[in-house]
Amino acid sequence: MxxxxxxxxxxxxxxxxxxxxxxxxxxxxxxxxxxxxxNELSMGFDRRKVTAIIGPSGCxxxxxxxxxxxxxxxxxxxRTEGEVLFHGVNxxxxxxxxxxxRRWIGMVFQKPNPFSKSIHENIAWGARIxxxxxxxxxxxxxxxxxxxxxxxxxxKLKxxxxxxxxxxxxxxxxxxxxALKPEILLMDEPTSALDPIxxxxxxxxxxxxxxxxxIIIVTHNMQQAGxxxxxxxxxxxxxxxxYADTKELFFNPRDERTENYISGRFG
Amino acid sequence: xxxxxxxxxxxxxxKAGTMKHGTIGFYPEERLxxxxxxxxxxxxxxxxxxFLFFCAAVSILTTAGIIVVxxxxxxxxxxxxxxxxxxxxxxxxxxxxxFGIAPLFVATLTTSLTAMAVALPLGLAxxxxxxxxxxxRVRETLKPVLEVLAGVPTVAYGYFxxxxxxxxxxxxxxxxNVEVYNTLSAGLVMGVLILPLISxxxxxxxxxxPGSLREAAYAMGATKLETSVKIIVPAAFSGIAAAFILGLxxxxxxxxxxxxxxxxxxxxxxxxLRSAETMTGHIVRISGGDLSYDSMDYRSLFAIALVxxxxxxxxxxxxxxxxxxxxxxxx
Numbered sequence: 062m063x064x065x066x067x068x069x070x071x072x073x074x075x076x077x078x079x080x081x082x083x084x085x086x087x088x089x090x091x092x093x094x095x096x097x098x099x100n101e102l103s104m105g106f107d108r109r110k111v112t113a114i115i116g117p118s119g120c121x122x123x124x125x126x127x128x129x130x131x132x133x134x135x136x137x138x139x140r141t142e143g144e145v146l147f148h149g150v151n152x153x154x155x156x157x158x159x160x161x162x163r164r165w166i167g168m169v170f171q172k173p174n175p176f177s178k179s180i181h182e183n184i185a186w187g188a189r190i191x192x193x194x195x196x197x198x199x200x201x202x203x204x205x206x207x208x209x210x211x212x213x214x215x216x217k218l219k220x221x222x223x224x225x226x227x228x229x230x231x232x233x234x235x236x237x238x239x240a241l242k243p244e245i246l247l248m249d250e251p252t253s254a255l256d257p258i259x260x261x262x263x264x265x266x267x268x269x270x271x272x273x274x275x276i277i278i279v280t281h282n283m284q285q286a287g288x289x290x291x292x293x294x295x296x297x298x299x300x301x302x303x304y305a306d307t308k309e310l311f312f313n314p315r316d317e318r319t320e321n322y323i324s325g326r327f328g
Numbered sequence: 329x330x331x332x333x334x335x336x337x338x339x340x341x342x343k344a345g346t347m348k349h350g351t352i353g354f355y356p357e358e359r360l361x362x363x364x365x366x367x368x369x370x371x372x373x374x375x376x377x378x379f380l381f382f383c384a385a386v387s388i389l390t391t392a393g394i395i396v397v398x399x400x401x402x403x404x405x406x407x408x409x410x411x412x413x414x415x416x417x418x419x420x421x422x423x424x425x426x427f428g429i430a431p432l433f434v435a436t437l438t439t440s441l442t443a444m445a446v447a448l449p450l451g452l453a454x455x456x457x458x459x460x461x462x463x464x465r466v467r468e469t470l471k472p473v474l475e476v477l478a479g480v481p482t483v484a485y486g487y488f489x490x491x492x493x494x495x496x497x498x499x500x501x502x503x504x505n506v507e508v509y510n511t512l513s514a515g516l517v518m519g520v521l522i523l524p525l526i527s528x529x530x531x532x533x534x535x536x537x538p539g540s541l542r543e544a545a546y547a548m549g550a551t552k553l554e555t556s557v558k559i560i561v562p563a564a565f566s567g568i569a570a571a572f573i574l575g576l577x578x579x580x581x582x583x584x585x586x587x588x589x590x591x592x593x594x595x596x597x598x599x600x601l602r603s604a605e606t607m608t609g610h611i612v613r614i615s616g617g618d619l620s621y622d623s624m625d626y627r628s629l630f631a632i633a634l635v636x637x638x639x640x641x642x643x644x645x646x647x648x649x650x651x652x653x654x655x656x657x658x659x
Contacts, residue, residue, distance in 0.1 A: 132547060135539075137464070164549030174540035177563045186558070187548035234544070241548060 082146075083108040083245055083275035084129060084166070089143035091124050091133065098124040100299040102143070106245075106292075111267055111276045113290035113307065115283055117327065121299040122279045126247050129277065130166035131159040147245075164191055167238035168247040172254045173230035175222035175237070180214050183222045183233055184240045191241060204240040208232040208266055228259025235266065239274075246270065248278040252285065264289050283323055287311055295319045398637060401630035408624065414631065420594040420610075422625045429635060431596040435511055435604035439586050440579035442515025442600060443522055447575055450519070451526025452561070452568065458527070459534035460556040471528075478524040486588030489517035494589065501601065509591035509603035518585050522575045529574065533567020534560055566654035573647035577640045583608040607632050 082105030091099040099121040133139040144151040205211040252260040294304040417428015545555040591603025
């Protein structure tokens with residue numbers, strides 16, 4: 062990566078690691094209207110690791126995740142206070158363009174949501190609007206290979222993405238995000254709409270992807286968190302209850318509420 | 329009205345106690361241990377069903393009646409004028425027995441396409457604004473205002489075309505180039521008339537594109553414009569195409585504006601600055617005069633009306649098929 066000198070506080074040299082974390086939140090509060098969905102969340106996400114956020118429905122985990130690349134702003138009633146630091150820049154600073162933030166912090170959603178375009182175009186589109194000038198066929202092939210979808214679709218790249226199965230669509234959505242070469246991939250329950258086999262494929266994929274990307278995955282499937290993540294955060298009613306190495310959190314929880322949740326007493 | 333009658337009848341039945349069937353009690357123990365699954369007679373139900381069927385039948389019967397009248401009267405016309413002459417003749421002069429529909433048809437085409445050239449881009453732009461950009465409060469004020477446009481009597485539009493738009497065009501392009509009656513003026517104003525139809529149909533189409541597609545685009549660093557124009561509009565293509573065709577069908581059938589502003593005299597021309605008479609405009613002018621029944625002039629109107637009917641029917645069927653064929657099925 063090219064090392065360009067910093068010209069102002071919104072331009073950051075790529076590759077410089079000012080912070081120990083890929084992403085860090087400080088006193089993050091998120092409201093929907095008058096009700097607070099996330100309370101004073103302060104946590105850091107390690108580089109090139111998979112961090113899982115678990116918790117029962119309504120605990121604010123998805124809300125928190127969606128605030129990391131300012132996707133919450135698409136909801137009219139949502140309001141965010143506090144800081145989300147990416148390369149030392151608070152993404153909520155008034156001078157920051159959310160469009161630029163999202164280009165570096167990609168996202169995969171709960172339900173596969175490919176565009177109503179061809180498979181090829183689903184991947185090429187994002188790169189094109191972001192000014193990619195290289196070889197699109199190469200980019201498409203490379204991105205599809207990264208998500209182990211290439212062999213399944215290489216003969217029907219011109220066909221509509223809707224012709225794929227749900228699991229293939231979701232891998233296409235991951236390929237689409239990966240094609241932009243983001244630094245962070247946010248995944249909001251990416252396998253909750255998929256069958257067990259497709260789920261396993263995506264989980265295998267995460268191991269591969271974390272060599273290059275920082276992955277933050279929200280899941281309400283605790284087994285999944287245990288299988289795929291290096292660090293796990295447990296949230297409850299908008300609070301971060303416990304945040305530790307995954308093994309530590311599952312085998313040796315410090316907080317009683319964490320223990321109750323992971324042992325299936327509620328949630 | 330119909331629902332009011334149904335309501336009154338239901339109230340009456342309730343008072344008279346005929347809605348409940350049988351005189352035995354409600355709970356099994358009041359029925360002395362009897363449990364009956366016998367089919368209960370429900371006269372009200374059948375009566376209402378018949379009434380509702382009648383309401384639906386009225387509109388179908390009317391349409392059928394129109395087709396019969398158009399068919400029989402045109403049949404009389406086509407006995408004396410060959411279909412070939414009707415469709416290929418370049419002149420429409422009933423007084424000297426020339427019945428070629430081309431001048432009328434071309435004029436209709438000119439005004440309708442002009443109208444669509446105004447209504448589609450503007451309507452789509454309005455729809456994108458309303459569906460993607462406008463805040464809820466702006467949307468709620470703007471939509472009724474647009475609907476008012478559709479509620480203005482078309483005769484008012486006609487005079488607006490004749491007394492405001494035409495003088496403006498003549499000032500802009502030169503008195504000698506633009507005739508007092510011209511298809512351009514009529515078409516432009518008709519575009520404004522159709523605008524609300526297009527914008528509201530397009531807005532429905534855009535709004536029904538699932539939010540997950542918007543999220544997907546934004547999450548890839550797309551701007552609002554890129555998301556709207558490159559993701560949402562293509563995804564709503566079928567609805568937009570249907571809106572276009574329904575708008576065209578409305579333009580083809582529109583009468584008052586073209587009768588007032590486009591011209592009164594058939595003329596075969598593609599120049600929108602000259603006067604020409606559309607199919608609808610011709611029917612209005614001729615049927616307004618003293619016209620003897622059973623004359624060729626009289627029957628020729630039904631032949632024109634049949635062409636109009638078939639073209640709008642064709643356009644409506646086409647729009648339905650487009651919606652069916654290109655509709656994306658989202659989970």
